[in-house]
Structure formats: structure tokens, C-alpha cells
Amino acid sequence: MTLTELRYIVAVARERHFGRAAEACHVSQPTLSVAIKKLEEELDLRIFERGANEISVTPLGDEIVRQAQSVITQANAIKEIAKRGKDPLAGNLRLGLIYTIAPYLLPALVKGVIERYPQMPLMLQENFTVKLLEMLRAGELDCAVLAEPFPDAGLAVAPLYDEDFSIAVPATHPFAERSEVSAEELKQETMLLLGAGHCFRDHVLEVCPEFARFSSDAEGIRKSFEGSSLETIKHMVASGLGVTVVPALSVPKEAQPHLRYIPFSAPVPTRRVVLAWRKTFTRYEAIAALRNAIYGCELTGATRLS
Template sequence: MGKVFSPRFTGIDVVGESEFTRGQSCPPYEKICEDNNMTLTELKYIVAVARVKHFGHAAEACFVAQPTLSVAIKKLEDELGVVIFERGGTEISVTPLGSQIVAQAERVLEQTATIREIANQNKDPLAGPLRLGIIYTVGPYLLPPLVKTMIEQVPQMPLVLQENFTVRLLELLRQGELDAAIIALPFPEHGLMVQPLYDEPFVVALPKHHAWADRASISAQDLKSETMLLLGNGHCFRDQVLEVCPEMSRFSTAGDGIARTFEGSSLETIRHMVASGIGITVLPQASVPDIGAKDGMLRYVPFTAPGPSRRVVIVWRKSFTRHAAIEAVQKAVLDCGLKGVTLLHDALAVEG
């Protein structure tokens, strides 16, 4: 029987850590369970509503009808004797006490995922699906060769895939909705295991008739005189480019910053904008053909050494027990033939 590789994880979306409100306390989960018939489903519902601030959208994320979700949440509020959400027409907000309850619910859901992992630790760690997240600027270029290699090396372990922003993937990972994620350093999270996979240089993409098209290399300093096309906010690759090319973060008209900038929603959108002559951009090496190749309307030129780059890693929770599954993904990445990157065969996993 063939394996199915889903382009998105078919599970409930949950939020990250909520802030606690000083001066109020939330009853311990054990005490709540003694007095109420609380279910994990109800906890998933309140976490979903707290994230999207909308009952209808939360119901869609949970794959249930809105009345089902609304009734379950109202039942939970009645049993607890508290108001978790303030309902004001179309506006939904979390009460101060509700924020504490949602935060506790997130921890309970994470611990539930850990219980499942413990229960499976004596089984074959390579048997069964692995829920793998990957950032938008890596997925389109790594996934095709990676999935093919995984099918060849570990056919008994199908991948359930989700592409998303780094912050969202870390939330899903922390809540047990993902087993691991492939992202780029640095990332705003601690307490995860981090296995380096490869280093990837950045290159400059130019219209084929650009004055720099025949250069052997380009200095980051030169970019400030150009119209730059960047990914929008939320993409970690945008932040990485701004970090290694600080000239791009200055938008003054005094001659020391970028002449103009435009934002795109994806690297492919930006690539087409460059081909149209709107401006130039910076791309990760794996997303482009061989350096110097003539890609239709585009030319790709490396940075002057030492050029900027990013480190791509796989991360997972310390409590995740299927270590062999992580090692299988690492091996497949190293074996899949991804071009233009420096593979880190000898890198050791560390705690992030």
C-alpha cells in the first residue's frame, strides 16, 4: 500500500504560551478534573478560540460545526463557574482568568502528546507517520528530494508535512501537534533539541540586462543603491537577510540606505518581479540554479567572500522519544543531493 504525503498537517491549530495575569490564580488542573467532567476536546476548543479570537474560524480549525464548539465551551465555562471569553458581537477576547486557563490547557495538551510518545517508546520508532514542519523558504526546494529519499530509505515512516512560519511551527511543536520542524537559525525558542543539517549561502538575483549581471561577485554594500524586493514580515528569511545585509534595514533618503523596497509574499513571487525588471533580491542558494546559470530573464551572482549564509536545522522537543526517526530525517537530508549547500555531516545535536 502506498504512502500518502499530506501538504499540510490535518490537526487542530493551537496557540503559543499565554501571559499570566498578576493577582489572580487558576485552579490546578487536577483539582478542576476532580470537580468537572472536562475533556481534552474542550481544552483544544478553548485554545483554538484564544488563538484566532473567532468561534467560526476556531470551529473550522477543529473540523467541527460552530454550534458544537460554542456549546462545548459554554458547558466548560458553566462547569468551572468562570467566564473564559468575553463575547461582544463579532469581537472575542480572553478574560484575565481565561488567559491563565488557556495557558494551563496548552500545557495539558503538550503533556498529553508526551504520554503518547512514552507509550510508543518501546515500539519501532520508524513505524508510523512523522509529523514534520518546514519553513516556507526551505520547503519548496528541500522537500522534493527529501521525500523521495525518505520513501527509499524508510518507507514504513510516511511524512505528514506542514509548511508555515517559524513562530507558528514552534507553537505547534511545543503543543505536540508536530514531532519535529526544519527551520533556520536563529529562532525565538529555548528548551528544544537542535540538530544542524547544512549551511546555505545567499546569492543576488538580477534581471538579465542589469549592469551587474556579468559580475563575478557582489558586495552587500552595493545593494543599498538598488530597488530591493524582500519577503514580507513574518518570514524568517527576511530577518536573516536584514541581519546579514544591514544596509537593507535603513530606508533613509540620505544615500546611506536602500533606494526603494517592495515586499512579496513568496520567493517565487519575488523571483518573477525581478524578472520583470522591478528590482533585485537576495535568495537562498538552494532556490536557484547553478551560480552563473542563465535562468531565462534572471542572472544569479554570489556575494563577495565571506558572503552571508544561514544554517538550517531540525528541532524537536526534548521529551520526544523517537530519536531514530529524527536520525532518519537527518540522514535523508544529507543523502538527498540538495545542491549549493554545505552539508554538516559531523555536527552534533545540542539543546537550544
């Protein structure tokens, strides 16, 4: 049994046709057919049922094909390990980001990584903090960009930047022409919040704890005070339904006709954004490269941390 034979049976199972499978494997059809027949004889069972117009996989053959795919994947992983030995940046880096960071950091970050480290493609996952931590622990992610605080999961953590918060109000709001607004003044406003599960919701409630009454178990109109994303909430604010608090990176560079973004008066609330990874993850150079790429982004309203 060889890896080549396993690749052939996976190709036939996928294509359901010996000719197309041979073409996909860049060999002649007789070569592929002979190799598969040899494997079937070695295993003493039929992997494929050969009909007049169609190839089907036998029940046992289906299990063998799935195992063959797993073996091929593991063999490719061995090659990736060897490749990384020559170049630690070579190979995919599986990166997770929370919802309130990903839309504003990723466009510049992905472009920067492609330009600086083309041998290190980013495989991206956007999710809640809790889910990203689970994926890190399970080895489904290599690293994640998160906002502190979060439960200690035995991770290595490197600070990236501290990010100021701003207040978003409708263009017709009395605050719209102000140079700054205090957290105390927000107590009289209708606050629009992200839904439960978003860590940024918790950050806003630290600034304005009185708005904790708008919780996920509230009834009636109060549920409308929660949104699924910052961009959704911004549209609600622009429609005059209330005000909200946003992180600095989400503030657009161009003026928006129906929205105004007002700084907080001192002390300005902030959040700390960090890069976290498993302590057993050995591609330190890849982590350093990712940090450099993040620092290469224009982090308006944030203070870079070393």
C-alpha cells in the first residue's frame, strides 16, 4: 500500500469516474486502474463497484476512502513540519479575532501579511471570545486577537495596543457639536448595546453600569436596544434610536452625514487588545511576524504597546 494508491482511490471516490480521476492525478487511466486493482487485491475487498455508466463506493470502501484522506492529510502535515524547519514562517497561520476587532483590523492586516510574509497565509476565524478560547485550547486555532480581560486558559499573551472608546450619536443630537462628552452625561441617554456574548458589551457596561438593565432576558421594547454587530448599532444610531459607545478603530476616517463621533472627556475609557496563543505553539517567528504586521497597520485612536 502506498500514498500514491491512496491518492488514486480518493480521486476516484470524488470524481466517480476513472478517466476524470486519472486526469486529476496527472496519470493515464490504465496506470490508475492497475494501481487501484492492486490495492483491492492486497486488501482482499472491493473498494469500488464498477457499473456501465457510473462508479460507486462500497460501504467498506467508503470507510477506507475516509481513512485514506486522513492519512494523506497527515502525510501533508509532515511535509509542512519539515518545510517550517527550513522557514518557520512557511505554512498557514490560523488566526481568530473577536467580532468587534475583525472588521476594522483585518483589511489592512491581511494586505500587510501578504506583502511581508507571502509564505504565511492567514486562515481566519471571527467569533466570540469564549468560542475562540475553546478553539485555541483544542488546537483548532494557532493564535487569537482578543480584548482583556478574559478567563485564564493557560495561554501566552502579548499586548498589542490600548484602544480609546468614543461616543456615536445622530447628527441631530445635542452632543453632535460637542468636543467631548463625559460618561456621567450618558446616563440620561437611550444606550444601544451589543448583545450578550460580546465582550465589548461588558466594556461599555463598565463605563455605564446603569445600562445593565437592558439585558438579553428583558422583555418587549428593551430587546431592541441590543444589536448583533457594531455596524448594525451604528445604523440604529443614525436613525435616531439612541447613542452608543464604539472602539476607536471602528470610527471611519471619512465624515458620515448622519453620525457624529465624540471623544470621552477624561478619564477616557479604553480596552487592551492582546495576541494570545498556546504556550506549546512552537512557531515563535510566526507570532512575531504577525505582531509586526499588526503594528504595521494604521491603528488610529490606539496606542501601540511593546
